[in-house]
Amino acid sequence: MALADKVNFACAPIAWTNDDMPELGKENTFEQCISEMALAGYTGTEIGNKYPKDAEVLKKYLALRGLSVASAWFSSFITTKPFEETEQAFVRHRDFLHALGAKVIVVSEQGRSIQGQKNTPLFAKKPVFSKEDWLKLTKGLEALGELAHEKNMEIVYHHHMGTGVQTTAEIDYLMENTAPDKVSLLFDTGHLVFSGEDPIDIYKKHKKRIKHIHFKDVRKEVAEEVKANSGSFLLGVRKGAFTVPGDGMIDFKPIVKEIDESGYTGWIVVEAEQDPDLANPYEYALLAKKYLDQIAY
Numbered sequence: 265m266a267l268a269d270k271v272n273f274a275c276a277p278i279a280w281t282n283d284d285m286p287e288l289g290k291e292n293t294f295e296q297c298i299s300e301m302a303l304a305g306y307t308g309t310e311i312g313n314k315y316p317k318d319a320e321v322l323k324k325y326l327a328l329r330g331l332s333v334a335s336a337w338f339s340s341f342i343t344t345k346p347f348e349e350t351e352q353a354f355v356r357h358r359d360f361l362h363a364l365g366a367k368v369i370v371v372s373e374q375g376r377s378i379q380g381q382k383n384t385p386l387f388a389k390k391p392v393f394s395k396e397d398w399l400k401l402t403k404g405l406e407a408l409g410e411l412a413h414e415k416n417m418e419i420v421y422h423h424h425m426g427t428g429v430q431t432t433a434e435i436d437y438l439m440e441n442t443a444p445d446k447v448s449l450l451f452d453t454g455h456l457v458f459s460g461e462d463p464i465d466i467y468k469k470h471k472k473r474i475k476h477i478h479f480k481d482v483r484k485e486v487a488e489e490v491k492a493n494s495g496s497f498l499l500g501v502r503k504g505a506f507t508v509p510g511d512g513m514i515d516f517k518p519i520v521k522e523i524d525e526s527g528y529t530g531w532i533v534v535e536a537e538q539d540p541d542l543a544n545p546y547e548y549a550l551l552a553k554k555y556l557d558q559i560a561y
């Protein structure tokens with residue numbers, strides 16, 4: 265059986281409207297975004313800031329287009345704020361996703377993160393967690409994992425450029441120091457390759473913990489230029505460091521093979537933030553779907 269028969273392909277709204285830089289794609293509407301995802305052949309979506317906040321209302325818009333909710337991003341601040349603040353916000357987010365039928369909750373620690381800072385050099389100023397930060401983070405994530413279990417859900421940790429969990433060593437440390445039944449991992453090809461990590465190595469090592477996947481590709485020259493010129497994460501996105509699978513430097517065939525052989529049956533979300541004025545979101549969503557249809561069958 266081919267991978268395409270075992271997984272579901274979703275699309276993230278970030279190519280239409282970017283929540284990290286809302287000025288990118290501000291003219292694109294929610295209905296255009298979800299209609300184009302469906303038209304391009306996807307059966308799922310993640311959630312952006314233009315989506316209705318009422319779960320029942322959102323469900324109806326999505327059902328009309330044959331879309332389900334794969335998950336949605338949650339920013340935790342376990343290393344820098346009282347845990348109760350993260351906990352309360354997490355429970356609201358969990359309940360919203362649960363009402364929408366999602367099974368996994370994307371969590372990324374934003375304490376000390378520079379990903380949202382427009383002028384901070386991405387590589388030189390990447391945060392490095394202290395022992396105390398790590399202890400808070402690992403215990404806090406396990407607590408979020410337990411809260412997710414109350415609704416039969418799992419948290420999937422999103423390693424991310426410009427955060428304290430970006431490199432192979434940091435991902436390994438997080439996995440080694442959290443309980444496997446409480447903290448799962450999200451595998452994002454774009455962040456791994458931009459950071460200089462080997463995605464196949466990460467997948468092989470942590471496949472038992474990987475319960476959600478983001479597929480994005482990297483434009484090699486742009487990523488190298490951002491690094492060489494001390495650009496920020498957001499500048500990189502604006503300049504086109506990320507693109508959809510099939511349009512950049514990543515060979516997805518061996519990655520798809522690994523995923524297939526691992527028995528993964530969750531979502532694969534095409535998520536490629538770039539300037540919608542330069543890269544038409546529908547055109548690129550279609551390009552990615554055609555490429556995945558070729559390599560996943």
Ligand SMILES: O=C1C[C@@H](O)[C@H](O)[C@@H](O)C1=O
Nearest residue numbers: 283284337422452478535
């Ligand atoms: O999953 C993601 C969500 C975005 O908000 C983030 O910045 C992006 O890079 C990503 O991978």
Ligand SMILES: [Co+2]
Nearest residue numbers: 422452478535
């Ligand atoms: Co991602």
